[in-house]
Amino acid sequence: MPRVKSNLVCVVALFALQTQIAQAQGDLLDTDGLAEAIVSMTSRVWTGPRTPAPEPVPRPDAASQRMCSPYALLCVHADPGVSQRSMRIALNALERARSHLDVMGWPWPISDGDLGGGPDLDLYLSRALAPDAYSDGMPAWTYFDRASTFAVLRPAPADGSLEACATAAYADALLMGMDPAEARTWRRATAAWLTWELTGQLGCNATPHRQQAEPYRSWVAGAAGDGTGGAILLSYLSARHDAVPGQFVRDVWGLASQRTWEGTGLRADPDLWSAIQTAVDRSGDRLVDNIEELALLRWFVGRSNRTDSAIALLGPDAMVPITREMKRLPTRIVASQPLAAFGSSYVAMESSIWGEERRLRAWLRGEYGVHWSFVALQLDARGQEIRRIAAPHSRTTPSAYVPIELDDATQTLLFVVTNLANGLPDADEPEVYERAFELIVDRVDR
Secondary structure, three states: OHHHHHHHHHHHHHHHHHHHHHHHOOOOOOHHHHHHHHHHHHOOOOOOOEEOOOOEOOOOOOOOEEEEOOOOOEEEEEOOOOOHHHHHHHHHHHHHHHHHHHHHOOOOOOOOOOOOOOOOEEEEEOOOOOOEEEEEEOOOOOOOOOOEEEEEEOOOOOHHHHHHHHHHHHHHHHHHHHOOOOOHHHHHHHHHHHHHHHHOOOOOOOOHHHHHHOOOOOOOOOOOOOOHHHHHHHHHHHHHHOOOOOHHHHHHHHHOOOOOOOOOOEEOOOOHHHHHHHHHHHOOOOHHHHHHHHHHHHHHOOOOOOOOHHHOOOOOOOOOOOOEEEOOOOEEEEOOOOEOOOOEEEEEEEHHHHOOOOEEEEEEEEOOOOOEEEEEEEEOOOOOEEEEEEOOOOOOOOEEEEEEEOOOOOOEEEEEEEEOOOOOOOOOOOOOOOEOEEEEEEEOOO
């Protein structure tokens, strides 16, 4: 206790000296200055990554119509000329979304201080701003970094899409308020996934089909649709790790929250990637195994009668393309499109190529700097999986080998190559793990 008292005396004495110097310089510290001085003297400095806080944006003045919910803190504003019916559809969508989110345990947005005419979260059907979530600024009274937000949506030309669009806009604004430091692509991916969970649709301009058509893409930073393609990954992780529906994604967003106590910009760590890896590791699983399994699972969309809740949001027309086909033995192919972090490539060989051969061998040689997954699937005439063999994930040397034993039922050999990166991607930064590879398949020497 004496040591604690002496430390306090030192802090007070230093404080008094600092105040006297400020007075002599004509710069008396006010209450905020005193508080900042205390923090600077008693808190360690954050030396990790930072990201800018969202810039405050003025709300659309032209949206003069207003309709608010009698059941929840939700309001829809609209430009002159927008029909009351459209406003009612949007408001009903917000009410249903909020009701379901309450059941799923998602928090409420923080109050905006009546900036929209009340404490409600406001959706603007307006052309004054591009459709997006926007920040009013960050309040000083929250412990974790939080933002006051609102959403803007173009008046939909068809009411059939307005419900999903309004739900996605609300989810985007909610997520920005929960974690203003998180990358926009993660918000877009999560909003698309949440909209699917709540409405059975993927929201406005969500592009999981394009993500499937371009499997070399990363799941978030380089995902199709400014991140919405990442909804496929979240759907898979949710199905694999949920104790109750939707719990995993909700909890990793909570785990990624952070508190910035000093300096310029917001703490950018933990981010959602690191939160997901931590949660998966704690379950006894590995994130790279999840990425590998999803790379295999997405191949079967539209190609077999198997159903899996992990990718139920994908329709049968969302097929992953064959990247290359092998036309002879031995054969060597070089990837024409490098793979981004967690991106995949699909190389096929038909039974007419190997003929009477019953044993083949395959090598993967990837570029250095990342780890690689290499899996060979044997498929029957209906495209169903007969068996698979996976090489151990490459480590220091970026190469892998699989021996293949064939039987009469095997009609197609599918080689799935996935870039496992060399660490977690950063959705705020440019892609640094993009790499190419080559694949060699040959007969076994007799």
